[in-house]
């Protein structure tokens with residue numbers, strides 16, 4: 001199997017005033033293509049930091065990351081942005097849709113950014129329809145985020161992440177703002193994306209049930225992985 | 235429309251309105267001032283080009299069409315008549331007066347009507363020529379609209395009313411004229427005038443006659459009518475500098491207003507900018523988005539500014555008789571300051587947005 005993401009011995013130190021905060025203390029992690037991976041651990045253990053490093057939003061203090069064969073560690077900010085544009089889709093706890101745009105506008109914006117500012121082509125059109133169908137969003141396209149439920153918003157956010165078929169989706173507590181029912185729906189959608197498109201997903205979650213849906217769970221504590229590759233079979 | 239830029243502007247209509255107004259103001263200022271200077275200059279040019287006299291004789295010390303001292307003795311008129319080649323001479327007093335609405339001033343000329351009319355091909359089209367000391371004649375522009383027409387009265391010197399007894403055409407020199415004697419009386423300068431118009435006999439070159447007059451009546455200023463600076467931009471000192479300063483100030487105003495608007499915009503949308511970054515938007519893309527918004531605001535401001543200047547120019551003309559003439563060149567200048575100022579003003583906020591830290595922006599409340 002192909003390794004989509006490789007993280008080697010990552011450390012991340014935040015400097016707050018004169019104090020060093022060691023958010024990550026040597027994290028190594030490989031993610032295979034088509035994997036649906038959960039990261040769990042107590043608050044402040046460094047989960048988000050790791051996710052941001054993997055997505056190139058941060059640079060590690062030490063260590064190496066490569067995504068789909070492209071080294072992000074040595075890359076400039078512009079280069080990391082470019083890798084992110086082509087290879088990574090983010091899903092956040094707070095949905096983070098653009099409130100002035102309809103669901104469709106949000107998707108088109110993501111497509112436009114993915115296409116490097118150009119307008120969407122035919123292929124994107126077809127992809128979008130397929131994704132929307134899977135996420136049962138077809139009749140929600142002309143709604144603005146505030147006219148959608150939390151679950152629907154997160155489905156649009158997932159659609160936005162998946163629509164450009166990134167090499168990997170990075171989700172930071174995607175069900176953290178949802179009730180049980182909507183959480184279940186959204187998690188099912190993640191699973192569906194993983195299953196139908198062989199979409200690689202790394203998901204931070206506090207929810208054991210969510211983690212149980214994943215093929216692999218990584219446990220973190222104090223900036224380290226404590227239980228790597230604990231296989232949970234489906 | 236499902237467009238981030240347009241929707242962002244619609245989201246905050248008051249702020250958009252304020253910034254559009256700011257740009258519009260800058261544009262309107264430039265348009266109105268340059269339009270006024272051009273309009274007045276063309277107006278003066280039109281009027282002075284109707285003078286048929288080739289030569290203007292004044293005391294040294296200068297004669298501009300805007301000057302207005304009665305320091306020249308009318309006795310020179312008799313001397314001038316004796317110079318060979320002179321067909322006719324007409325002494326004129328020129329004096330500024332506060333026009334009706336208390337905005338700016340106008341010129342009034344005192345001259346012997348029949349001589350002036352005969353020399354310059356001006357005729358009375360309504361009423362008659364001024365005779366009594368409280369009578370004036372006005373040109374058609376001044377009379378237009380009936381406000382200052384025949385039978386109306388104008389207040390000219392110290393609030394004393396003057397009756398309009400006639401209307402003349404075409405426009406020539408000052409729009410209001412009275413008799414030389416009446417004006418000398420009013421200004422308490424008997425036997426004086428501001429300048430003397432000299433017409434050449436047929437076949438006599440104006441330059442040649444001017445030289446001859448200079449030789450026979452030395453120490454005075456002899457100018458050819460066609461050389462008199464009729465371009466107000468040149469005759470009003472520093473007007474050009476003023477206009478240029480105005481343009482720069484307008485550009486700065488437009489720039490600052492848009493800058494402020496964009497600055498609050500990006501602060502308000504910090505998290506959205508973080509999301510854009512997470513989606514992989516390049517610096518150029520983010521700068522582009524903000525500049526597009528600034529461009530849209532500036533263009534709106536431009537349109538509003540043009541409409542305002544046209545409307546204001548028309549209304550001011552109606553109310554005060556000032557002339558506005560808009561030229562393409564200045565419209566282009568106004569347009570480029572509006573848009574250029576806006577784009578430049580937005581550049582700093584745009585660059586700041588583009589270099590925000592993505593993670594910090596994403597966690598911004």
Ligand SMILES: Nc1ncnc2c1ncn2[C@@H]1O[C@H](COP(=O)(O)OP(=O)(O)OP(=O)(O)O)[C@@H](O)[C@H]1O
Nearest residue numbers: 014015016021023042043044045046047048049050
């Ligand atoms: N920008 C920052 N500056 C300073 N310290 C930070 C910064 N971001 C995170 N930290 C610190 O790094 C550590 C790891 O933070 P991180 O956000 O990765 O934790 P987490 O596992 O995602 O927690 P949670 O489950 O609460 O989201 C924490 O101690 C946190 O206070």
Ligand SMILES: [Mg+2]
Nearest residue numbers: 047048049172
């Ligand atoms: Mg976190």
